[in-house]
Amino acid sequence: MAKLLVHIYGLIPGDFKDVEMEFEGSISLERLELEIIDLYGQEIQPQYINGEGLMNHKYVISGDKLGKRVDYSNHDLSMLKEIWFIVPLAGG
Amino acid sequence: MEGRLLRVNLTDRKITMEQIPEPYLRDYLGGSGLAAKYLYDEIPAGSEVLGEENKLFFSIGPLNGSNFPTSGRYNVSCRSPLTGIWLDSSSSGKFGYYLGRAGYMAVIIEGKSDQPVYLYINNDSVEIRDASSIWGKKISESIQAIEQECGVKGSTTAIGPSGEKLIPIACLINDGGRAAGRGGAGAVMGSKKLKAIFVSGDKDVSIADKESWRKVTRELTGKVVDHELTNTLKAYGTGVAMAMAPQSGDAPTKNWQIGDWEGYAKISGITMANTILRKHSPECHVCPIQCARYIEIEEGPYAMKGSGPEYETLGSFGSMVLNDDLESIAYMNLLCNEYGVDTISSGSAIAFAMEALEKGLLSKEDLGGINLTWGNIEAILAVLRLILNKEGIGDLLGQGVKNAAQVIGKGSEDFAVHVKGMELPMHDPRAFFGFGPTYATSPRGACHCHGYLGGIEGRNTIPEAGINEIQDRHALSGKGILTKAVQDLSTAVHSSIICVFTIYSLGASDLAQALSAATGISYTGEDVLKIGERIFNLQRAFNNRFGITSADDVLPPRVLTSTIGGPIEGLVPNFKEQMEEYYQARGWNASGKPSQAKLEELGLDFVIGELYG
Numbered sequence: 001m002a003k004l005l006v007h008i009y010g011l012i013p014g015d016f017k018d019v020e021m022e023f024e025g026s027i028s029l030e031r032l033e034l035e036i037i038d039l040y041g042q043e044i045q046p047q048y049i050n051g052e053g054l055m056n057h058k059y060v061i062s063g064d065k066l067g068k069r070v071d072y073s074n075h076d077l078s079m080l081k082e083i084w085f086i087v088p089l090a091g092g
Numbered sequence: 093m094e095g096r097l098l099r100v101n102l103t104d105r106k107i108t109m110e111q112i113p114e115p116y117l118r119d120y121l122g123g124s125g126l127a128a129k130y131l132y133d134e135i136p137a138g139s140e141v142l143g144e145e146n147k148l149f150f151s152i153g154p155l156n157g158s159n160f161p162t163s164g165r166y167n168v169s170c171r172s173p174l175t176g177i178w179l180d181s182s183s184s185g186k187f188g189y190y191l192g193r194a195g196y197m198a199v200i201i202e203g204k205s206d207q208p209v210y211l212y213i214n215n216d217s218v219e220i221r222d223a224s225s226i227w228g229k230k231i232s233e234s235i236q237a238i239e240q241e242c243g244v245k246g247s248t249t250a251i252g253p254s255g256e257k258l259i260p261i262a263c264l265i266n267d268g269g270r271a272a273g274r275g276g277a278g279a280v281m282g283s284k285k286l287k288a289i290f291v292s293g294d295k296d297v298s299i300a301d302k303e304s305w306r307k308v309t310r311e312l313t314g315k316v317v318d319h320e321l322t323n324t325l326k327a328y329g330t331g332v333a334m335a336m337a338p339q340s341g342d343a344p345t346k347n348w349q350i351g352d353w354e355g356y357a358k359i360s361g362i363t364m365a366n367t368i369l370r371k372h373s374p375e376c377h378v379c380p381i382q383c384a385r386y387i388e389i390e391e392g393p394y395a396m397k398g399s400g401p402e403y404e405t406l407g408s409f410g411s412m413v414l415n416d417d418l419e420s421i422a423y424m425n426l427l428c429n430e431y432g433v434d435t436i437s438s439g440s441a442i443a444f445a446m447e448a449l450e451k452g453l454l455s456k457e458d459l460g461g462i463n464l465t466w467g468n469i470e471a472i473l474a475v476l477r478l479i480l481n482k483e484g485i486g487d488l489l490g491q492g493v494k495n496a497a498q499v500i501g502k503g504s505e506d507f508a509v510h511v512k513g514m515e516l517p518m519h520d521p522r523a524f525f526g527f528g529p530t531y532a533t534s535p536r537g538a539c540h541c542h543g544y545l546g547g548i549e550g551r552n553t554i555p556e557a558g559i560n561e562i563q564d565r566h567a568l569s570g571k572g573i574l575t576k577a578v579q580d581l582s583t584a585v586h587s588s589i590i591c592v593f594t595i596y597s598l599g600a601s602d603l604a605q606a607l608s609a610a611t612g613i614s615y616t617g618e619d620v621l622k623i624g625e626r627i628f629n630l631q632r633a634f635n636n637r638f639g640i641t642s643a644d645d646v647l648p649p650r651v652l653t654s655t656i657g658g659p660i661e662g663l664v665p666n667f668k669e670q671m672e673e674y675y676q677a678r679g680w681n682a683s684g685k686p687s688q689a690k691l692e693e694l695g696l697d698f699v700i701g702e703l704y705g
């Protein structure tokens with residue numbers, strides 16, 4: 001069983017989630033996104049989900065702990081331990 | 093449409109009331125715009141920044157004094173002692189609301205008092221009162237004493253000991269920690285021996301079309317309430333942006349050098365919400381966003397209660413100096429609010445001094461024996477106290493990084509991160525490319541509020557300016573055009589005058605609807621942008637008067653070099669192309685002046701004589 005700490009920041013109004021998810025087998029970005037959208041799709045702002053039911057990467061950045069982008073060419077994310085999905089905000 | 097201006101001369105203690113000419117209100121609205129018109133006309137070339145001829149212009153706009161969302165805001169303008177050029181600085185809270193209820197659109201302060209005074213305004217009763225007993229006192233104590241003496245409900249904006257000592261990064265604080273922070277208006281107030289302004293009033297605010305007003309206010313409040321970011325800002329405050337820094341790369345770190353740091357999460361708005369946050373600060377008048385924080389640290393060296401640090405302060409006393417201790421940042425914020433100093437400029441000056449020490453350009457002796465190394469909290473606090481009190485190295489750092497680098501020399505200019513003398517705020521032009529031309533051309537020097545890209549780039553469109561596509565933050569073209577549009581919109585917002593955070597949810601046409609109902613003049617979204625453009629160009633002409641040319645529209649070398657590590661490593665804006673596009677969009681000539689044709693188009697003919705002889 002592989003574990004991944006998933007940070008979902010800026011996709012759900014007023015709720016920044018840090019959730020630990022567990023997976024059998026390898027976790028691709030696509031599989032992870034489908035899982036997240038299955039769990040939180042009702043709360044995620046519609047513009048952040050694309051027509052294929054995945055994250056809309058026009059807005060949503062997915063990256064690892066060092067800020068490196070994670071994309072669909074990553075076939076197994078379990079080594080990362082943590083992953084972020086964010087819609088950046090330059091406010092303040 | 094009408095508005096009254098209160099003119100207060102502190103030299104001869106004369107107080108007069110004037111009607112603001114209607115064309116001024118129509119063409120410049122209020123806030124920053126009205127200030128531009130009056131100060132362009134009244135502050136001559138060659139005048140001293142801290143002399144009698146500099147004037148302070150406090151102003152609101154047609155939406156203030158009402159129940160419009162975020163309309164408690166006010167603007168203060170003058171010539172800046174930090175940059176020598178245009179300054180406007182605005183603050184939320186309730187001061188703008190009470191100024192509107194007192195029946196004034198603006199208060200202009202001129203001359204100098206020889207004794208400490210404060211200004212008392214209660215409807216038509218206006219007095220210059222003695223402030224000797226509070227001169228030298230910290231801000232909360234001063235405001236408490238003034239409000240006790242005045243005995244009516246109102247709002248006070250005041251300077252602290254740093255403004256009295258004429259420190260060029262001194263600011264004004266009102267309503268429990270709201271700040272007109274940038275550019276040193278506090279020092280101009282100090283030079284006039286004006287400690288504070290108290291305002292109260294209960295007049296009805298004039299609304300031209302009450303029925304439309306009720307409808308528009310209800311609808312636009314709903315739009316703000318329903319926007320996705322409203323709940324986010326309410327839950328976590330502006331510090332939420334720090335939580336995104338590991339991915340966005342937007343938080344400047346180690347004086348803009350690195351892009352990767354483990355401390356971001358420890359000082360974010362999420363951590364604040366889970367630890368020291370007690371409630372939303374109630375100090376901002378009718379605001380559905382409620383981003384302001386009220387915090388409490390019960391024990392330890394940083395025990396305090398009051399206003400919590402904003403994102404900008406988390407950056408300047410956190411990531412910029414590698415301090416990951418949230419409570420200490422809150423305490424530094426408190427000190428700045430009590431002495432009246434801008435947190436962005438002071439934190440940036442400390443980061444600059446850290447790098448200068450590390451590179452051997454300053455010695456430990458220069459710093460009075462303080463070992464100012466990255467992340468050394470006690471040392472940061474010690475140097476901050478020197479800045480606040482204008483002592484030792486603090487005297488130099490309080491002049492801003494541009495001036496400090498000129499004195500230190502030896503290549504320190506390369507890491508003095510400022511534009512026109514104003515330290516960059518905590519948003520990185522390498523993370524959002526639009527901040528490049530925005531910082532390079534903002535009328536008060538590096539400023540994210542005069543072009544509030546955070547609300548637009550990668551997030552929103554401005555159809556009234558022909559920007560119909562959301563722009564990628566790292567796009568290589570279009571930033572000049574985008575910057576102009578965002579600056580025009582932001583300038584109209586600062587002149588209306590409401591909180592810039594409404595730009596997330598309200599566009600130019602929304603603002604036009606509100607202004608039309610309030611004034612009875614029919615504005616369109618395009619008109620609103622045109623007004624913003626007019627004001628922006630008038631502020632540019634003010635700066636041209638004080639020597640600004642295209643050679644000053646630059647970015648510091650540090651942000652034109654890649655970060656070391658992090659999500660934006662290798663990304664640097666194509667600044668030269670951005671600026672060519674920007675100048676073309678603005679209609680400015682190669683020397684950095686608005687062209688004659690542009691000035692004529694905007695109805696700024698009165699500027700042509702001075703700019704073109």
Ligand code: SF4
Nearest residue numbers: 376379382383384591
């Ligand atoms: S958005 Fe924040 S700063 Fe602006 S008025 Fe509301 S609480 Fe105050």
